[in-house]
Amino acid sequence: MTVHSIKEPSFQLLLKEVVDSINSVIPAQPIINHTPSIESAIPIDLGVSVHFTGDMKGLLFLKGEKDTFSSIAEMLYGMRLDGEMLTSFTGEVGNMIAGTLSTNLTKLSLKTDITSPELFQSDIFNVAHHEQALGVELTYDAHGVQLDVILMVVY
Template sequence: MSDSSVITKLLNSAIHSIKAVLPLDVEIKKPKLVSKNEVSTNLGVLIGMTGECKGHLILKAEPSTFGNIANSMFGMQVEGEMLFSFTGELGNMLAGNMTTFASQQGITMDITPPTVIERPNHAS
C-alpha cells in the first residue's frame, strides 16, 4: 500500500471516528502538514500509534473545550480531576475508534494507553 493511500485511509478513519464519537456538528477542514507546534494549550492527550502506521495522535484544546465536549456527551459539567480523566478517555475513545475503522480499511495498527498532558495555569 502506498504512503499516500495509507495517509488517506488514516485521515478518513480519523474523520469517521470524530463523527462517530462526538455528538456535535463538527466542521472538517482540509488537512495541513505542520512542522512545529502551532497551538499553545493547557490541556491535551497523547496516544501512541504502533503497527503499520507509527506515530502519535495528539488532541489539544483549552480545558473549557474539553469541558464543553463532556457536557454535550454526558449532560453535565466536569472539572478538576474529572476533566483530566475525561480528556484521557476522550482521546482513548477517538483513537480506539479510529484504529478499528483503519483496520477495516486494511491498515494494521494499535494504540498505547493515553497520556494526559496538563500545563499549570500561571497568573501573570
C-alpha cells in the first residue's frame, strides 16, 4: 500500500479533482474512460494548456475537435461558436477549469496558481515526461463529443 503525504496526493486523487472541476464547469455528466498511456506527441485539432505553480507544478491539457469545444459552448451558453469566438472560448474554458481545480486543490492543502491559457490549433502537443502523465477521456454522448484531458504534475 502506497501512502501519500497531504502535500503529495496520488495521481488518481488529483485526476478525480480534475474531473470534479470539469463537471462543475460543464453542465453535463460525461462517461469517464482512463487513458492507459500518454503518447509523447499528440496531434491536436484544438486544445488548451494551463500551467500550475506553487505547491504543485505541472499542467492541465484539454484537447478535442473544434466540434467538442463548440458543443461545450452550447452546453454553457445555449449556442455553438466558431472562428475566433471558438478559439477565445477554448482558452476561457481551460482557464475556468484550471481555476476551479486550483481552488479545489486547497482541500488537499495545496496552494497553487495558474498561468494564462495557451491555445493549440492544428498542431502537435509534445508531452515532456509523458510516462508520468495521466489522462482521461470524457465522452458526452448526448452531444456526440469527447474531451481528452491530460494532467502532468511535478512536486
